[in-house]
Amino acid sequence: MAGTKILVAQGGGPTAVINQSLVGVALEARRHHGVERVYGARHGVRGIVDEDFVDLTQETSHNLELVAATPSSALGSTRDKPDAPYCHTIFEVLRAHGIAHFFYIGGNDSCDTTYIVSQEARKAGYPLRCIHIPKTIDNDLVGSDHTPGFPSAARFVAQAFAGANLDNAALPGVYIGVVMGRHAGFLTAASALGKKFPDDGPHLIYLPERAFAIDAFLEEVKTAYARFGRCVVAVSEGIHDAAGIPVLGRMAPELERDAHGNVQLSGTGALADLLCEAIRTRLGIQRVRGDTFGYLQRSFMGCVSDVDQREAREVGEKAVQFAMWGERDGSVAIRRTGFYSVDYELLALNDVAGKTRTMEDAFIAAGGTDVTDAFRLYLRPLLGSAMPDAYRLRAAPVARRSALAY
């Protein structure tokens, strides 16, 4: 009798460690004797409806290990958000190949897809085990302590702000760094981990969990600038006013919108430029610089958390173990069990699908422009080992001697 066939695919935005999960699935599945083939679908669910599969069983384990350490989605990804008919097509293709296990690595939309496919199979009486494997730099999946991909992106943001702070200290002015995250501010908040000394930036952090008002923003920048002689600001691309309208959408109505009417927030420097311009014209500060971290923060090669690598590999492995030895479909989640250790559990798909976690109130400081120590304690172990550190001169000042001084 032929053994079971497994299909794995990757959806949504790539991360630095999503291939660890892919390879975790492939290598763990390959060691199960009942597994005949491990297929990968190219470009996520799009590759399933297009029936564009590759045979991961015909990969060397050596090359799989090298791919695991490579960022972005090795199978390719997609932004397709399948509706019920699309999921029905997915299911038909799986049936045609006799695929008995479906693993989808992605965020909450991918979990939703997995959920619908799972239901279609059940309706048709077809035995299909469906497991969602978590991945998102936004850290916005409910039920998980954190999501694979977030720690490495957070490390990039922390290191970027640590460097930007040093640059801003050398040539004082206002610096704004715009970070990804439409609804959840976790990644923007990670900027706080780039701060070492009390007068280091980021001096202000603006999250989508709090309403943004330009007047209050300018007042806060002005105060910080007066206090420190400079100001480093972390801003989430998803900041919005009290009515929930994105600042970027309101200030720049001509921007690209998707089918759902969402403004395309990433891949443009418009928000940073708009805020810089407001500071220049309304506060009269001359040196104002804005960077938009854009795609660097999720795909930069060579900035990864070893903790994230390990966990991303393990959620892939655990997904296969849950599928082979468990009794139900589900979404793999990370549970924190120590400082620092984790375990994995399988949540019901519909407890995760389509839901969005945002930053807990306990993680946001009362003023709304900083994080709490609880957040620092939450994030620090995720960033992994060998974080670069910033040191300062402690040299003594020299007394004046020139006639010019008097």
Next chain:
Amino acid sequence: MAGTKILVAQGGGPTAVINQSLVGVALEARRHHGVERVYGARHGVRGIVDEDFVDLTQETSHNLELVAATPSSALGSTRDKPDAPYCHTIFEVLRAHGIAHFFYIGGNDSCDTTYIVSQEARKAGYPLRCIHIPKTIDNDLVGSDHTPGFPSAARFVAQAFAGANLDNAALPGVYIGVVMGRHAGFLTAASALGKKFPDDGPHLIYLPERAFAIDAFLEEVKTAYARFGRCVVAVSEGIHDAAGIPVLGRMAPELERDAHGNVQLSGTGALADLLCEAIRTRLGIQRVRGDTFGYLQRSFMGCVSDVDQREAREVGEKAVQFAMWGERDGSVAIRRTGFYSVDYELLALNDVAGKTRTMEDAFIAAGGTDVTDAFRLYLRPLLGSAMPDAYRLRAAPVARRSALAY
């Protein structure tokens, strides 16, 4: 008899390794018995006219080593471009403190400052040894094989494009990364070192050494997109038309200009946004994303070339040795002596001061949108060891089985 006093300062934009040069000066000077004090001026020449000095002799060597490994300018920097009266003031302060050796770490403007101070001292008959220590991510100093700071920034750009290419392959579209460099394209050209496979990006590279025309640009993007199904583009912030007018200045006339009428090119996403918009509207490509690397490329913490670190330290050390045992003022330069090894020499200050090197024709491919193998061979050893590498799946395709395929 009191020994000699040394002053060191840092000017211009920070780099990842400029503190290596500072510490190279401090540690080398401290081992010379004739040296009584090593002073550092805070915020470059501004700290000299403000007489804001710290005593680096009162630093532990341990802390100096930690500062050396920290990016940005530990003494602070300045954008002041001293004229002759300003340099005269510098000289007066040096004289008041009995400083006999002046080291200025910076680019060609800083070399110019060193040159004028050197002349002032000679005119006044004051014995002052003036040494310029090279630093610039732009790699635009004449007479040097390359400049400290450039290799680490180039490594950031190469790693960023390697990652952006993988991201763009996973979710195909057009990606534009805008890189620093007003006149010299070296840093933008470094994007080519992020390319591994023949179909990898960057597929197109636009340098300030070649005139930019929007129509030709769009045609080239269209051709690459048709060929690869996607397109990754590296663009220098300094691209300009055949008349020498910066694209950014012509397309966005409202942008900030400095006292010299130069458009502020960095710290804004405007150029990437303008080019993306042109691709969207005129080529009808939907997924178009632009990132401006901005200050990340010169101050990101945790991306440094070990070769750059070593050489930046050595130019500082050599500067002191040239000052102590040499007979003349000058600018330290790196000369390549092997594949790969270097030696250091002292050039005359006025052979470097205020001059700008741009990319040699031999480094730019005939079509003007790529680099040559000569450039790849030139740059690769500078990037240092342990460059991250990208690997691909080589898995075999799976034959179609579903009724949908027919």
